[in-house]
Amino acid sequence: MNSKEYLHIFLDETREHLSGMQHWLGVLTENPEDRQGFDALFRSVHSIKGMAASMGFRHLASMAHAMEDGLDRLRRTGRMPAEALERLYTGIDVLEKGISAIAAGRPDPPEDLDDGVDDASPERSRHLRITMQGAEPSRWLLLVNELMRLGTLQKCRPDPEKIAEGILPEVLEAELVSSIALQEITDRCRGIFEGTAVEDVASEEAVATSSAQDLSVRHGVGQSTVRIPTSLLDRFVGLTGELLTARHRLQESLQKRQEDDIEASCRHLDRLLGDLRYQVLDARMVPLEAVTATLPGLVREMCRKTGKKIRLKLVGTEVRLDRAILEALSEPLVHMVRNAVDHGIEERGTITITARRDRDRVTLDVEDDGRGLDREHLVERARQEGLCTAGPSDAITDAEILNLICRPGFSTASCLTETSGRGIGMDVVRHTVDKLGGTLQILGDRERGTRFRFILPLTVSIVPVLLVKAGGQVVAVPTMWIEQTHDLPDAHWEAVGTGQTVRLGARELPVYVLSELLGCPDGFRRKSSTILCELRGGHGALAVDAVSGHQDVFVKPLSFPLNGIQGLSGATILGDGRIIFLLDPFSLLLNRKPRAFKGDVL
Amino acid sequence: MSRFLLVTSGRSLFGLDLKAVCEVIKEPLLHDVPLAPPGLMGVVNVHDMxxxxxxFARLCGAADGAGRQMVVLESPRLALAVTAVHGLCSPSFRMPGGLIRPWVCETFICNRGVAGLIDVTVLQQTLQQHLLSPDAASMHGFDG
Structure with a gap:
């Protein structure tokens, strides 16, 4: 029963229940009499209890049982008092730790995880290493016998039968579930042989593994498995059948050389492939709550440390996104919430995370009702660093403020105390969002507080790109990096220092020749006009030889050694079999022109 | 008895354990890689991968190899461009260790002469250390 296969299902389902319980506790915090919340919590904890018991995790089952009892009493009263809520949160933490321990390969959580459960059984599982130097086979067998009397001997290495055959171990490893203290076990073993040494390695391992496993539970989407409804698998089977039929039809049409039929079959195949693509991508989608589920715990923990009273409100977290996006989003979200708790809200307030799907995009707002960004200080600091010229601070746009706080290293220690200190990790946040093909904005439409908006694509596997020619090569530039393209007469070029700029209306943009950036300095030939791809954020423009098309491509991740080449972000195979590389213009510029961004922020 | 895939790179003979080889492709269409380091010839499309x-010749220390036959390795998924692929061979005399190259783990004799058996894991480590290093352009191969 304890096979790996079942264990995975058990761990996945339990984590799902725990994340659901976090959600319902949030609901009950808002409305302590929410009947649905009581029922859902009860169902989840009851399921965990049943699953844990059937898997043989008696400790976990007894913890869940204790919570179930408590919940049943509360359900009868019909009201959730604040202290009970706190206790249930602690209970969930304990269960999460238990799950982490099991995922780490421990048969049952150690004793110290029992905090928060009233009537947990005192029995615990021990991993014993026993040595008896110079003992005869009979002593070893007596020892095994004694262990069986002390509790349930779940595993014994080597097998007692081997010992009976005269193969003596240096160390006997035993997994013993027992309520007897280690000292008592040692004494009883010494009664059999004087020089017996007993060591319980389970507790040490638990300490060593718990921190690592905490992470895997927190970042649940980091697992390599996705649960797929059977209905979706049925659709895959159906589609496969349809594809086979379509292929036969196409083959027949080809044999008969009926052009109309060939064309119709190709159209049909195209439709089926589109359908398949949509379904496969859908299978990779995971609800946002997979990453937001741990945030209430984080906020509670931080409130406990700082003494602040902060409420976290999660709205619309059932929105589904590509697993890869969620994995990347996990850390930025934690950053944002930490920043809001640390620096945004002074004493008491609310952090709200709102998600909504808008066609092929997801909008995620992270807002707090704290003191907001101190624009005066930010602008003053920017002036000190020479990043902007003199002028009234209210003339600065939200986008410029965002550029400022997302500058690496802008949020120094002094800035942290003088302003709201939102610079911590914001460069990382923005970079992650950029890499995902999304955008980050600050919305300044509020009197108080701060609102950051993430606009994210649903998937990263299919990316719209602009195919451009540079130095004899065709490369793909994802359109998310491009503001617009310009076809400019030669006269607009100006040499500034060693670089070149181009005048676009009132603006002057630095121009980088793409073929030079790609290592073909002789590739670029000045013509009567030049195609420029203006990069987003006003950083500059890429001069290319020609634009050869625009299409949505399926991105293949790069393997060694391609993944070590700075400036390349993926590869794709076009319909004609050509392999084209996707460029990341910003890392390309950083690679070639380390000073490209200096001073061009404001 | 072990059988190796025998290849020639420049004038040297090398053997590859069959388990490490995925397939052999003759003169596939080579696609350019922007900003490719000197030892990386390009990429090929192998079953949509x-x-x-x-x-490989450069890796062996030759100035210009430009082999047109590719031996695709199982893991890491890389193709080695070699001068010729001779097919399978049965080594008759095997001696541990190579003479010069760290990624040659054995020297053996076959019907074409003396060959070095390539240890794919060490080969990968050598590539990881040298292929993308800043001095890759200046070096003659990666023979460290």
């Missing part, structure tokens, strides 16, 4: 091609 993007497989990087390593200039």
């Amino acid at each position: 993007v497989v990087p091609v390593i200039d």
Whole structure:
């Protein structure tokens, strides 16, 4: 029963229940009499209890049982008092730790995880290493016998039968579930042989593994498995059948050389492939709550440390996104919430995370009702660093403020105390969002507080790109990096220092020749006009030889050694079999022109 | 008895354990890689997979290999461009260790002469250390 296969299902389902319980506790915090919340919590904890018991995790089952009892009493009263809520949160933490321990390969959580459960059984599982130097086979067998009397001997290495055959171990490893203290076990073993040494390695391992496993539970989407409804698998089977039929039809049409039929079959195949693509991508989608589920715990923990009273409100977290996006989003979200708790809200307030799907995009707002960004200080600091010229601070746009706080290293220690200190990790946040093909904005439409908006694509596997020619090569530039393209007469070029700029209306943009950036300095030939791809954020423009098309491509991740080449972000195979590389213009510029961004922020 | 895939790179003979080889492709279409380091010849499309091609002759210390036959390795998924692929061979005399190259783990005799058996794991480590290093352009191969 304890096979790996079942264990995975058990761990996945339990984590799902725990994340659901976090959600319902949030609901009950808002409305302590929410009947649905009581029922859902009860169902989840009851399921965990049943699953844990059937898997043989008696400790976990007894913890869940204790919570179930408590919940049943509360359900009868019909009201959730604040202290009970706190206790249930602690209970969930304990269960999460238990799950982490099991995922780490421990048969049952150690004793110290029992905090928060009233009537947990005192029995615990021990991993014993026993040595008896110079003992005869009979002593070893007596020892095994004694262990069986002390509790349930779940595993014994080597097998007692081997010992009976005269193969003596240096160390006997035993997994013993027992309520007897280690000292008592040692004494009883010494009664059999004087020089017996007993060591319980389970507790040490638990300490060593718990921190690592905490992470895997927190970042649940980091697992390599996705649960797929059977209905979706049925659709895959159906589609496969349809594809086979379509292929036969196409083959027949080809044999008969009926052009109309060939064309119709190709159209049909195209439709089926589109359908398949949509379904496969859908299978990779995971609800946002997979990453937001741990945030209430984080906020509670931080409130406990700082003494602040902060409420976290999660709205619309059932929105589904590509697993890869969620994995990347996990850390930025934690950053944002930490920043809001640390620096945004002074004493008491609310952090709200709102998600909504808008066609092929997801909008995620992270807002707090704290003191907001101190624009005066930010602008003053920017002036000190020479990043902007003199002028009234209210003339600065939200986008410029965002550029400022997302500058690496802008949020120094002094800035942290003088302003709201939102610079911590914001460069990382923005970079992650950029890499995902999304955008980050600050919305300044509020009197108080701060609102950051993430606009994210649903998937990263299919990316719209602009195919451009540079130095004899065709490369793909994802359109998310491009503001617009310009076809400019030669006269607009100006040499500034060693670089070149181009005048676009009132603006002057630095121009980088793409073929030079790609290592073909002789590739670029000045013509009567030049195609420029203006990069987003006003950083500059890429001069290319020609634009050869625009299409949505399926991105293949790069393997060694391609993944070590700075400036390349993926590869794709076009319909004609050509392999084209996707460029990341910003890392390309950083690679070639380390000073490209200096001073061009404001 | 072990059988190796025998290949020639420049004038040297090398053997590859069959378990390490995925397939052999004759003169596939080579696609350019922007900003490719000197030892990376390009990429090939192998069953819709993007497989990087390593200039094996350069790795062996020759100035210009430009082999047109590719041996696709199982893991890491890389293709080695070699001068010729001779097919399978049965080594008759095997001696541990190579003479010069760290990624040659054994020297053996076959019907074509003396060959070095390539240890794919060490080969990968050598590539990881040298292929993308800043001095890759200046070096003659990666023979460290």
